[in-house]
Amino acid sequence: MDVVFRRCLPGRQDRRQSSASACHVQAAVLAHWLHAHARTNMKWGLLATGSISNDFALALKKTPNAVLHACTSRSQASADEFAQKHGFAKAYGSYEALAADPEVEIVYIATPHAFHCDNILMCLEAGKHVLSEKPMVVNARQAEQCMAKAKEKKLFLMEGMWTRFFPAARAIKQAIASGAIGKVVSVSASLGFKSEPDFNPRLFRPELAGGALFDVGIYPALWISMILGPPDVKAVSARAKMTESGVDAQTFATFEYPGGVLAHLECSFEGSMLNDVSIVGETGYIRTSRPSQCPEAFTIVTRQGDEPDPMLLRGKAVTTLGVGFGLGLRVGSGLVGKAVTTHQPLDPYPYP
Numbered sequence: 001m002d003v004v005f006r007r008c009l010p011g012r013q014d015r016r017q018s019s020a021s022a023c024h025v026q027a028a029v030l031a032h033w034l035h036a037h038a039r040t041n042m043k044w045g046l047l048a049t050g051s052i053s054n055d056f057a058l059a060l061k062k063t064p065n066a067v068l069h070a071c072t073s074r075s076q077a078s079a080d081e082f083a084q085k086h087g088f089a090k091a092y093g094s095y096e097a098l099a100a101d102p103e104v105e106i107v108y109i110a111t112p113h114a115f116h117c118d119n120i121l122m123c124l125e126a127g128k129h130v131l132s133e134k135p136m137v138v139n140a141r142q143a144e145q146c147m148a149k150a151k152e153k154k155l156f157l158m159e160g161m162w163t164r165f166f167p168a169a170r171a172i173k174q175a176i177a178s179g180a181i182g183k184v185v186s187v188s189a190s191l192g193f194k195s196e197p198d199f200n201p202r203l204f205r206p207e208l209a210g211g212a213l214f215d216v217g218i219y220p221a222l223w224i225s226m227i228l229g230p231p232d233v234k235a236v237s238a239r240a241k242m243t244e245s246g247v248d249a250q251t252f253a254t255f256e257y258p259g260g261v262l263a264h265l266e267c268s269f270e271g272s273m274l275n276d277v278s279i280v281g282e283t284g285y286i287r288t289s290r291p292s293q294c295p296e297a298f299t300i301v302t303r304q305g306d307e308p309d310p311m312l313l314r315g316k317a318v319t320t321l322g323v324g325f326g327l328g329l330r331v332g333s334g335l336v337g338k339a340v341t342t343h344q345p346l347d348p349y350p351y352p
Helices: 012-036 051-061 076-086 095-100 113-125 140-153 167-177 212-228 325-342
Strands: 042-047 066-072 090-092 106-109 129-133 157-160 184-192 236-242 248-256 262-268 277-281 284-288 298-302
Touching: 042 051, 042 095, 051 066, 051 076, 066 076, 066 095, 076 090, 090 095, 095 113, 106 113, 113 129, 113 140, 140 157, 167 212, 167 277, 167 284, 167 298, 184 212, 212 248, 212 262, 212 277
Parallel strands: 042 066, 042 106, 066 090, 106 129, 129 157, 184 262
Antiparallel strands: 184 277, 236 248, 248 262, 277 284, 284 298
């Protein structure tokens, strides 16, 4: 069977629109759960005012019960400009000032990767729930610190991996669970594009935790873990090409799982990759559309029961729901609301 989950995002403007749409999905689920649990509003604080914060603010505006309470930047002027653009009630010229605001209930952190851990710990210590941009931290020690602090303070903490909130992700997991392609034997995932330091200098600065693996490799890694679970770190091998500045320009990694199941990750700033995910089973395969961080289509191809040749795969196309970037972010923020208000585990797949 050939199942096509339609709508791809070919261009940069489309990806930006998709970004706004994914935020929209996260916020939509937040609104649903706030309503269900009689929570009239939740006051958000946005820590940093870059482009992704702009997308997230646009999503929150479309979310019932989400209050754009405060934003902060490294300068008061930037914070004021951002607040005026999006309608935040307050603007602060320091991160500490936002964390100290007693009315802020939850903070969205969108600073460069290297600062996430300190920002998270500061907000948790101040009694705020936290949704952090990916990667939440840059090593295991930092992850342990942040999780320990969240548990100590009894607060919500989540990495904002919006890929989880696309309907395609749920549909793929459901297809695998139903046996659509038989037992999974391998997963391959890639994300890469040609980038130069003058395009985005942050990506090439080690002091800001730049590099392909942290910036784009996290998406293929997410797909592998969603399908196969977390790997044994002792069963992971990797090779990287480093830049003169000291970050990885390209990384390839292999993950070995029990029973001989293998996964392969590719990420790069050296050139455009296939930018998709392939999940191979004993009786067929699933392949997502591009790009792998926000696929809006996927194909399932399987061997038919009456087909004697295992090399021949046949099927038909089926069209189903497509979701963009901003809507995915709204789903994610919505699930944050559910977790914060109900103290229940977060289900990243709320919609069929």
